[in-house]
Amino acid sequence: MAVVAGPLDAAASAVLSSSGVPLAEAGVDPVADGTAIATGVVGEPLTFVVALRDAAGRALGSGGASRYC
């Protein structure tokens, strides 16, 4: 039986680099905690991956669509 994710929990969600590495929290040494500082170049697209999760850490199912504004 498939497990269905619950409602979105912002605190349990995460922001990752474009390559999927968790971003270092501002002010935290990324070497110590295994995260990474996102690096970009001015004028070039800088992308992040946002992982939406429920309170149990399950990824929210997606219709696959996104739109930007």
Add this chain to the structure above:
Amino acid sequence: MQKCVDGYWINICLALGSDAGVPVLSSARATVAVTAGVPSGSAGAYTVGFTSTVAGSQILTATVAGESLGAGSFAVRILPAAADASKAVVSGKVYRYCPSGQGTHFEPSFLSWNSSNDVASNICQALVSGPGVSGAVITAGQPGRVTIASRDIFGNSRAGRFDTFAYAISTDNGYATRSSDGTYEIVYIVTVAGTSSLALTLTMSDGTIVSPATAVVGHGRYCLLREPLISLIIYR
């Protein structure tokens, strides 16, 4: 609190700033489709992107429905773009020349000029005109110094990056040094009074050569001094 969840669509809000509580440099908002009732799994990862025109260490804040995503603020480092000759700041130090009630004289202190600011008003009888033009007077045989501060097309400092600046002086030799803060200094000595030129060029990473500024060294015809003078004019 602004509600960002609209049905099955969720608004993800990202903002980039130099520090918490300061104006946002760049921002992005993406609306993603989240379908309730489908199995969880690898889905749930959404790509959000935008661009920044400001280099440096910045902080990314991420919110959804007004609440912080994860830790809420993340470290981001934005590197400067490629060097852009039109943004290079050329400056220099020259001896100041001023007339006095008893004739004319040189003041021993240096006066700085900068190609991005017309400082002609600070230079007595400077041979300067036009936008972006600066000028000064130096003594023949005294070292002239030109400093180039490399910038990208957005005006960000390229400190710590390596750019190649070349120069040519028509009447005498000089030498260039590079400092660690992204600036380059050219020291030159012109011993012959008269018109000569100092041309500055920037060699881009792809080999393209552009000219951020051209200096024209000419005779100090405005001055009545014992030694021949040369005046320096910088054209952007």
